[in-house]
Every structure is written in C-alpha cells, then in structure tokens.
Amino acid sequence: MSNLLETKDLTVTFGGLNANDHVDIEVTQGSFVGLIGPNGAGKTTFIDAITGFVPTSAGSAIFNGHDLSELKPHERAQLGLVRTFQSLELFEDLSVRDNLLVAAHPTSWYTLLLDVLRMRQSNDEIEKRIEWALEVAGLTGLEEELPTDLPHGQRKLVGVARALAAQPNLVLLDEPAAGLDTAESNALGGHLRGLLDHDVTVFLIDHDMGLVLSVCDYIYVMDFGKIIAAGTPEEVRTNPEVVAAYLGEEAGEAQARSAEELRGMSDTAGE
Amino acid sequence: MELLFGLFAGLASGSVFALLGAGLVIAYRGSGVINFAHGSVAAYAAFTWDELRDMPGPTGIGNEGGSIYLPWFDPIPEWGFLKALHINNLPVEIHIMTDPPAWLAMIITLMMSAFIGLLMHFLVFRPLRNSPMLAKVVGSVGIMLYLQAVALLNFGNSNRADDGFWVFNSTSEPITNFIGMDKNLPRSTPYLAVAALIIGFGAWALYRYTRFGLATRAADENEKGATLLGYSPQFLAGLNWVISSVLAGLAGVIFLHKTMPNQLNLYVVSALAAALVGSLTSIPGAIAGGLGLGAFASMGVSATSYEWWPDWLPVDGVRAFAPVLVVILVLYFRGHKLPIRGTVGLGRQPRAPATKHPVVGVGVGVVIALVMSNIFISKWESTLTMTLVAILAMLSLVVLLGFLGQISLVQWTLAGISSFVLIRLASDGVKVRPMDFFVVTGPGWPDPLAALGGVVAAVLLGLLIGIPALRIRGVQLAVVTLASIVAIEDLLMRNRPVMGTAAHTMNPTPKPEWFGQYVGALDENSNQTDYWKFTLFAIIVTALAGLFVVNLRRGVTGRRFLAIRSNERAAAAAGVNVARTKMLGFGVSSFLAGLAGVLIAYKMPMVTSEFFSPFVGLAMIAFVYLGGITTVWGAVLGGMLVGGGLLSEFGSLHFEGITQAYINAVGGIGLIVNAILTSGEGISLLVTNQAKALVASMRGTDTQENHADEIVSTEKESV
Ligand SMILES: Nc1ncnc2c1ncn2[C@@H]1O[C@H](COP(=O)(O)OP(=O)(O)O)[C@@H](O)[C@H]1O
Numbered sequence: 009m010s011n012l013l014e015t016k017d018l019t020v021t022f023g024g025l026n027a028n029d030h031v032d033i034e035v036t037q038g039s040f041v042g043l044i045g046p047n048g049a050g051k052t053t054f055i056d057a058i059t060g061f062v063p064t065s066a067g068s069a070i071f072n073g074h075d076l077s078e079l080k081p082h083e084r085a086q087l088g089l090v091r092t093f094q095s096l097e098l099f100e101d102l103s104v105r106d107n108l109l110v111a112a113h114p115t116s117w118y119t120l121l122l123d124v125l126r127m128r129q130s131n132d133e134i135e136k137r138i139e140w141a142l143e144v145a146g147l148t149g150l151e152e153e154l155p156t157d158l159p160h161g162q163r164k165l166v167g168v169a170r171a172l173a174a175q176p177n178l179v180l181l182d183e184p185a186a187g188l189d190t191a192e193s194n195a196l197g198g199h200l201r202g203l204l205d206h207d208v209t210v211f212l213i214d215h216d217m218g219l220v221l222s223v224c225d226y227i228y229v230m231d232f233g234k235i236i237a238a239g240t241p242e243e244v245r246t247n248p249e250v251v252a253a254y255l256g257e258e259a260g261e262a263q264a265r266s267a268e269e270l271r272g273m274s275d276t277a278g279e
Numbered sequence: 280m281e282l283l284f285g286l287f288a289g290l291a292s293g294s295v296f297a298l299l300g301a302g303l304v305i306a307y308r309g310s311g312v313i314n315f316a317h318g319s320v321a322a323y324a325a326f327t328w329d330e331l332r333d334m335p336g337p338t339g340i341g342n343e344g345g346s347i348y349l350p351w352f353d354p355i356p357e358w359g360f361l362k363a364l365h366i367n368n369l370p371v372e373i374h375i376m377t378d379p380p381a382w383l384a385m386i387i388t389l390m391m392s393a394f395i396g397l398l399m400h401f402l403v404f405r406p407l408r409n410s411p412m413l414a415k416v417v418g419s420v421g422i423m424l425y426l427q428a429v430a431l432l433n434f435g436n437s438n439r440a441d442d443g444f445w446v447f448n449s450t451s452e453p454i455t456n457f458i459g460m461d462k463n464l465p466r467s468t469p470y471l472a473v474a475a476l477i478i479g480f481g482a483w484a485l486y487r488y489t490r491f492g493l494a495t496r497a498a499d500e501n502e503k504g505a506t507l508l509g510y511s512p513q514f515l516a517g518l519n520w521v522i523s524s525v526l527a528g529l530a531g532v533i534f535l536h537k538t539m540p541n542q543l544n545l546y547v548v549s550a551l552a553a554a555l556v557g558s559l560t561s562i563p564g565a566i567a568g569g570l571g572l573g574a575f576a577s578m579g580v581s582a583t584s585y586e587w588w589p590d591w592l593p594v595d596g597v598r599a600f601a602p603v604l605v606v607i608l609v610l611y612f613r614g615h616k617l618p619i620r621g622t623v624g625l626g627r628q629p630r631a632p633a634t635k636h637p638v639v640g641v642g643v644g645v646v647i648a649l650v651m652s653n654i655f656i657s658k659w660e661s662t663l664t665m666t667l668v669a670i671l672a673m674l675s676l677v678v679l680l681g682f683l684g685q686i687s688l689v690q691w692t693l694a695g696i697s698s699f700v701l702i703r704l705a706s707d708g709v710k711v712r713p714m715d716f717f718v719v720t721g722p723g724w725p726d727p728l729a730a731l732g733g734v735v736a737a738v739l740l741g742l743l744i745g746i747p748a749l750r751i752r753g754v755q756l757a758v759v760t761l762a763s764i765v766a767i768e769d770l771l772m773r774n775r776p777v778m779g780t781a782a783h784t785m786n787p788t789p790k791p792e793w794f795g796q797y798v799g800a801l802d803e804n805s806n807q808t809d810y811w812k813f814t815l816f817a818i819i820v821t822a823l824a825g826l827f828v829v830n831l832r833r834g835v836t837g838r839r840f841l842a843i844r845s846n847e848r849a850a851a852a853a854g855v856n857v858a859r860t861k862m863l864g865f866g867v868s869s870f871l872a873g874l875a876g877v878l879i880a881y882k883m884p885m886v887t888s889e890f891f892s893p894f895v896g897l898a899m900i901a902f903v904y905l906g907g908i909t910t911v912w913g914a915v916l917g918g919m920l921v922g923g924g925l926l927s928e929f930g931s932l933h934f935e936g937i938t939q940a941y942i943n944a945v946g947g948i949g950l951i952v953n954a955i956l957t958s959g960e961g962i963s964l965l966v967t968n969q970a971k972a973l974v975a976s977m978r979g980t981d982t983q984e985n986h987a988d989e990i991v992s993t994e995k996e997s998v
C-alpha cells in the first residue's frame with residue numbers, strides 16, 4: 009500500500025525550542041495511525057505543521073503526491089487533508105449543521121451569483137455526507153443546536169463531524185475523546201474504525217490510552233518533539249523506553265490491561 | 280536642507296501626537312481599551328479653555344467668556360407647553376468669572392478633562408469591563424461621536440483661533456535663521472518638544488517608580504496582582520482614565536495656538552500610530568513614536584516643495600497619509616495571516632439570523648416608500664430619499680461589519696469617493712446650471728457609465744483597504760480604517776489634480792440620464808428638487824440591494840462570512856479560502872457603499888466633502904448598530920433613525936442649523952447604551968426576541984422551541 013502522508017525530518021522551532029525535531033512519520037492509505045506522547049510533547053504542533061498552521065523550519069511533508077510546503081491551509085484541506093482542533097475552534101454562532109455545511113460546500117468564483125439568484129447549491133451527495141458525518145460523531149438529531157449549548161464532549165465531536173463533512177482522505181484528530189466518558193469514548197472508537205470502510209484514513213492523537221491502543225494499527229510515540237518509538241500497539245505497549253518515558257511503570261500495566269479488554273469490545277462494535 | 284528643517288518643524292505636531300499617544304497607552308494599560316475618543320477629550324478641553332479665556336480670533340467671534348460647559352446638552356426643547364411648565368432644564372453652562380487668569384483656566388480645564396475621564400470610566404468602560412472586545416470598541420467610538428457632537432452643540436461650529444499663552448504662543452517672534460538654515464522656526468516649537476519630553480518622562484516615572492504604577496502594571500498582568508498591593512482593580516482603572524484624560528486635555532491646550540479645537544478630534548489617528556509604535560504599552564515608545572511621526576510627516580510635507588515632487592500628491596494628503604503608513608506597517612508586520620494558537624478573539628459576536636420572507640418584507644417597504652414619495656405626499660420626499668441613501672450605506676456595513684466581522688470605519692468615505700469620481704467622469708467642463716460658479720472638467724461620460732466608474736473606484740479602493748485586513752484584525756483594523764478615512768479625504772477627495780475643481784468646491788452632478796430617462800433629484804423643467812423619478816430610482820436600487828444582502832446571508836457565501844467572523848483558523852481548516860472570502864466581503868460592501876455614493880450624487884444639488892466627513896460615517900455606524908448590525912432590518916431601522924425620520928425632525932426643532940450634531944450626539948449615546956445592554960445586537964433583534972417571548976408565553980409553548988429566529992414577522996410593521 010502507498011503512503012498517503014509522509015514527513016521527512018519535519019522540524020518546527022518556537023524561538024529556540026524544537027517543538028518538532030526531525031519527525032519522520034508515514035501514514036499508509038487505509039490505515040489507522042496513532043500518535044501519543046505526554047503533554048507538551050509536540051503532537052498538536054505536528055498537526056499544525058502539516059496542515060499549514062505553523063511554519064516549518066526544515067524537512068518536508070508529502071501528501072498524496074503533493075509537496076505541502078507551498079500550500080496554504082485551505083488548499084491542504086481541499087486536497088483532503090483535514091484536521092480537528094484540540095481547542096475546539098468551532099463556529100460558535102452557527103448551528104451544528106451550518107458548521108458542517110461550511111466545510112461541505114465547494115465554492116467557486118460564481119458562488120455569490122448563485123446565492124443571490126437563490127440557486128440550489130446542495131445536492132444529494134452533500135446531504136448524505138452530512139448525515140453520515142453526524143452519525144459517525146453521534147450527533148444525529150442535534151443539527152439545529154448551537155455548539156455553545158452542547159456539553160464539552162459533544163462540542164469536540166462537532167469538530168470531528170465538521171472535518172468529515174469536508175470530504176477528507178486523511179483526517180487528523182487532535183484528542184477527540186477528551187471530555188467523553190469511557191462508554192462514549194468506546195463508541196467513538198468504534199465509529200472511527202468504521203471510517204476505513206469509507207476510504208478515510210485516520211490519524212489519531214489522544215490521551216485515552218485505551219482508545220489509542222485499541223483502535224490503531226500503528227502507533228508513533230513522541231517526546232520532547234522527537235519520535236522515540238513506533239510500532240503496533242503490542243510493540244509500543246511493551247517498549248521499555250515508552251513505558252519509562254510516558255506510561256510510567258504501574259500506569260502502563262493498568263492501561264495495557266484495560267486496552268486489552270477494550271480491544272475486544274470495539275472490534276465487535278466496529279463491524 | 281528642506282528636509283532637515285521639516286524634521287525640526289515637525290516636532291511641534293509631533294509633541295501633541297506624543298502626548299496623546301502616551302495617554303492612549305495609559306488608558307490601554309489601565310483597562311485594556313483602545314480609546315478612539317481620546318482626541319475628542321483633548322478637543323473638548325481645548326474648547327473649554329478657549330471659552331474660558333475667550334480670546335476672539337481674527338474672525339472676532341466670541342462672547343463674554345469665562346464660562347464652562349458641562350459635557351452634555353440640554354435635551355428638553357424650549358418651546359410650547361414645556362416652556363410654560365417651567366421644567367428645570369439640565370444645567371449646561373456655568374459661569375465662573377469673566378477673564379480668568381491662565382493658571383486658573385488651566386486648572387479648570389484639566390478638571391473638566393478629569394471629569395470626562397471619570398464619566399467615561401463609570402458610564403461606559405466599567406459597565407463594559409466584562410464585555411467582548413467588540414463592545415468596548417463600539418463604546419469608545421460612541422464616545423468619540425458623542426463628545427464631538429456635544430462640543431459642536433455647546434461651543435458652536437464657528438472656527439476658533441486661539442493665540443495661546445505663556446511660551447505656547449503663536450504671536451511671539453519666530454526664531455529667525457534657525458541653526459543657520461535661513462528659515463524661521465516658530466518660537467513655540469522647541470518648547471512643545473521639551474514639554475512632551477518632560478511630561479512623557481514624568482508619566483513614565485510615575486508608572487515605573489510609584490506604588491500606584493506598580494499596581495497598574497501588576498493589574499495589567501492579572502487582576503489579583505493589584506489586589507495584593509492593596510488596590511481595587513476598578514479604582515486603578517478609574518484613576519488611569521483620569522490621568523489619561525488629563526494628559527489629553529493638557530496636550531490639547533498647549534497645542535491650541537497651532538490648530539483649532541475641533542481638529543483635535545482626528546488627532547487620535549496620529550496618536551494611535553504613536554501608541555502603536557510603543558506596542559500600546561510603552562510610554563517612552565509612544566513619545567518617541569509621536570515625535571518621530573510628526574517629524575516624518577513634516578519632512579514629507581517639506582518634500583512637496585521640491586521641483587520633482589508630483590503635483591498629484593497634495594501637501595495635506597502627504598500629512599494625512601504619514602500615520603496611515605506607520606499604522607499599517609507596524610500592524611501588518613506584527614500580524615499573522617491566520618491568528619496564532621490561543622489568540623483571544625473579539626469575543627461573542629451579535630447573532631446574525633437569516634431573514635425569512637424577504638420578498639414580502641421588501642415589498643411592503645417599497646409600497647410604503649412609494650406612498651411616502653411625492654407621487655402622493657411630497658412633504659416627505661427629501662426625508663425618504665435620505666433614508667434610502669442611509670439604508671444603502673448601512674447595508675454595506677451589515678455585510679462587512681455584521682456578517683464578516685471586519686470593523687471597517689471607512690465605508691462612508693468610499694461612498695464619497697464614488698460620488699466624486701462620478702461627478703468628475705460625467706463632467707465635461709461646461710456649466711451645468713447658469714448659477715454655478717465653478718465648472719468641473721472631465722471626459723463627459725454618459726451617465727450609467729460614469730456611475731459605474733464611481734462604483735468601480737469605490738470597490739477598488741475598498742479592496743485596497745481590505746489588503747491590510749488579511750493580517751490585521753479586530754480593533755486594530757478599526758484603527759487602520761479610521762486612519763484611512765483621513766488619508767482618503769485629503770489624498771483623494773480634496774485632491775485638485777485628481778478630482779478637478781470638484782475637489783474644493785460644491786459641485787452639482789451633470790444631468791444624470793439612464794437610457795434616456797432622467798433620474799436626478801433636480802427636475803430640469805420646474806427646477807424643483809426631489810423629482811419623483813429619482814425617488815423611484817432610489818427605491819428600486821435600495822430594494823434590490825436589500826434583497827441582494829438577504830440572499831447573500833442565506834447562501835453559501837453568507838455562511839462562510841459568518842464562519843470567518845467566528846473563527847478564521849477553523850474556517851481555513853474547513854477549506855475556506857479566508858483571504859479571498861475577506862476580499863469578497865470588502866468588495867461587496869464597497870460596491871454597496873459605491874451605490875450609496877451614486878444616489879447621493881444624483882440627490883444633492885451640490886456634493887461637498889463635508890457631507891462625507893468622518894463623523895457622518897461614524898454616525899452611520901452608530902445607527903446601524905442601534906438598528907441591528909447583523910440584519911437587513913437593522914439597516915432599515917437605522918436608516919430611518921438617521922436618514923431624516925424622527926430624529927432629525929425632532930432635532931431641527933431646537934437645534935437650528937446643527938441638526939447633524941444633535942443626531943450624532945444621540946447616535947453616540949445609542950451606540951454606548953446598545954453596547955452595554957445588548958452586546959451590540961441592536962433594536963431589531965431585541966424587538967424580535969421580545970415579540971417571540973411574548974408570543975410563546977401567550978401560546979404557553981416552550982420558548983426554547985422558538986430559538987430559530989424570524990425577523991420579518993415583527994419588523995414588517997415597522998417599515
Ligand atoms: N505558537 C507557539 N509559540 C511558542 N511555543 C509553542 C507554540 N505552540 C506550541 N508551543 C510549544 O511547543 C511545545 C509543544 O506543544 P504542543 O504541540 O501543544 O504539545 P502537545 O500537543 O503534545 O501537548 C510546548 O512546549 C508548547 O509550549
């Protein structure tokens with residue numbers, strides 16, 4: 009299988025601090041890749057860098073055959089490289105549905121003309137995609153709500169749904185399960201695995217180790233801006249360096265065990 | 280040599296920029312507000328001083344003097360039964376003493392400034408302390424409008440010239456052959472520069488070395504800091520407002536011998552530039568920035584005397600353009616294409632519900648307008664067409680400020696550009712009417728084409744102003760656009776080589792004919808203004824523009840505008856081309872403003888640049904906020920308030936000749952009240968919400984269900 013996203017020596021510097029330090033990450037088409045690491049490791053910065061929200065100081069990123077370095081954030085999104093934000097960043101005064109429609113409607117130079125003449129710009133495909141995005145995020149029935157009226161966990165999911173509405177090839181999720189309880193988190197994990205059937209490749213950052221270990225095919229571990237380990241959930245969990253740097257001895261054991269259980273659950277949920 | 284002399288001469292105006300800039304910094308550090316009214320505080324102080332000293336200028340105007348005027352006006356008209364009732368009017372004028380000495384006048388003037396500072400704190404910024412940034416900006420623009428208008432109402436609009444006092448005096452002998460340059464420097468210039476340095480140093484030391492200064496700086500970082508030092512944050516904020524305003528008053532008074540009081544209003548533009556050089560936080564930075572800006576502008580002015588200087592860049596334009604250049608450069612290079620992570624935005628924005636059934640609403644509006652037009656009742660003709668012009672101008676604001684969230688204060692000026700360019704293009708050097716004194720030369724384009732030219736000019740200029748907006752946001756954009764107003768006025772509107780005689784005179788539009796139909800307001804045959812065909816034309820244009828804006832809001836474009844208003848980062852992540860969409864917004868808005876300019880050119884028997892003064896533009900903004908900046912009905916409501924309707928009818932009853940000042944004063948108050956009470960959502964949404972709540976309670980249904988907004992049902996009646 010081909011690489012959908014490939015970074016080489018990607019480096020991001022904030023005034024002397026290397027928030028990303030020569031990061032090499034590969035995401036193959038149709039896979040489910042995770043990125044974990046302690047707070048401040050540089051995970052969000054990595055997403056910011058490949059989606060064009062912070063400038064990179066060295067290295068390259070190639071997405072679906074396109075060199076990303078010269079592309080603006082919206083151009084990357086239009087290529088199918090779509091992200092969510094850790095810090096919500098919703099359109100607070102648009103309804104959930106309108107939040108999704110902003111991402112779903114393509115525009116061209118004559119869009120304004122169509123608007124003014126009240127020509128229909130939606131089609132069945134867009135409607136279906138929106139319905140599907142709402143379903144994956146578990147937001148069906150909440151279309152007309154304002155994001156501010158939803159609990160924090162669901163607001164996060166509005167961000168996920170909006171990303172899906174943009175018709176992504178690769179969706180980069182920045183801690184989507186933060187604020188969800190275990191059951192909700194598991195349900196989300198199941199739904200996200202289901203994305204693979206829709207030709208959406210997933211790149212997941214999350215703090216919920218159970219979730220990451222259970223849904224990902226391949227996991228990268230980042231600390232101090234560097235990739236310190238990579239491998240299957242099995243390999244990562246038992247990697248002594250990871251355990252030392254990130255999980256901590258006892259916590260690692262406990263997490264690993266609960267992950268084991270979850271894996272069984274979400275596998276069935278995913279089918 | 281010319282340039283070097285220019286540098287020194289510029290220190291005079293530089294000193295007042297520096298002092299005003301320092302005051303802006305103090306207010307900003309004290310309560311996080313960029314005070315657009317700062318120049319107006321200085322102007323009010325200058326008027327107060329002049330009135331106390333009563334030194335009639337060359338025009339010989341002036342009364343007894345020795346009185347102060349409190350910063351408000353008497354709203355109770357002196358007529359009819361109200362007079363008979365002997366209602367105790369609000370006191371405005373207080374007589375102190377005839378011919379007070381300078382030191383006493385100075386103390387009284389500075390006390391007046393302090394009083395205004397306190398009023399601003401207690402009546403505006405304290406109530407707004409937890410409001411979104413947007414509300415604070417709107418509040419300070421409201422004060423600017425209010426103070427400017429009240430000064431006009433209390434002190435009249437006659438020009439005043441004040442010789443000054445002590446060393447700040449325009450009558451003393453100039454310094455001849457200044458450092459061997461064979462030129463005369465006004466004697467007060469070095470004193471002004473020294474005064475700015477000393478006062479600036481004093482202010483810096485005050486904040487650097489006293490406990491109060493330390494507390495202010497601590498409160499700047501976090502409110503607990505100040506509390507630990509034993510100060511209440513609100514006390515600190517109030518005291519800082521007083522200090523800032525007293526500095527403004529001082530600056531106004533010592534500089535008065537070089538300018539006229541009402542000119543100080545717009546000195547805020549250069550002061551903002553100076554303060555921005557100091558990142559809005561450094562007093563020495565602002566002092567240096569102010570002096571530097573004065574020198575820089577003055578060098579530019581000196582340069583115009585060289586042979587090689589092009590004619591089409593007039594002296595005033597260069598002077599006005601200097602602060603714009605500084606502001607844009609400083610902000611542009613500090614800005615980012617997209618806000619960086621964790622940037623605080625303007626806070627919650629007013630809701631912008633889509634208008635339902637606009638065709639019905641606009642239809643009703645058109646019918647009412649037709650009934651009011653002189654097809655039936657000619658008395659209201661002028662009121663009606665002025666209202667339509669205002670609605671059109673406000674629609675342009677609804678698109679840009681309401682939907683896209685870009686606080687541009689310049690749109691009314693763009694309407695002016697459209698008017699001026701239209702007249703220039705349509706003119707052919709032949710007198711339009713026998714009575715006209717001046718003729719405008721030009722290519723003599725036929726009219727739909729000339730109008731198009733005007734609109735295109737407005738759009739191009741609007742797009743040009745939109746470019747900085749790609750990186751400059753929120754309050755800072757308001758600063759840039761305010762600076763642009765002054766620059767455009769001096770650089771383009773009053774530019775004789777570009778505008779022809781249109782630049783400095785009152786000019787009629789050559790006969791406007793669209794495809795054989797005469798559409799001007801002046802009837803050729805009867806020589807009556809407000810010809811019905813113009814009214815019809817204005818009704819059609821405004822109605823179409825209204826529908827256009829409604830549909831824009833309901834469509835894909837409107838949704839994207841709102842998305843950008845809400846969160847630019849998220850919009851970019853969702854695939855929205857933020858830069859292009861912003862430019863589209865500036866273009867559409869400027870197009871509507873340009874149309875308003877065309878209507879004005881056809882309506883007025885004479886077009887003057889005064890009609891497009893910055894304060895008329897700010898009044899437009901005030902009233903569209905009052906009506907509702909986010910809906911078409913808000914523009915309709917705002918247009919009716921400002922365009923002639925009730926307010927000017929009432930105003931003309933007891934403020935003869937200065938109705939506009941009265942309207943501006945009320946607009947300023949309205950803007951402030953609106954910012955405090957409704958976070959700027961305006962009357963139209965307020966009314967809708969109330970009506971819906973009422974309907975819901977009568978039906979006994981759950982109000983939650985009526986969350987989706989429907990404007991038309993309630994607003995239709997008010998059209
Ligand atoms: N815009 C920025 N300017 C300066 N430093 C930043 C910026 N964004 C992130 N950082 C720093 O980069 C490091 C990595 O942050 P982040 O990517 O948010 O980590 P994570 O998402 O793994 O918690 C942190 O030390 C953070 O403080």
Ligand SMILES: [Mg+2]
Pocket residue numbers: 051052053094
């Ligand atoms: Mg993060």
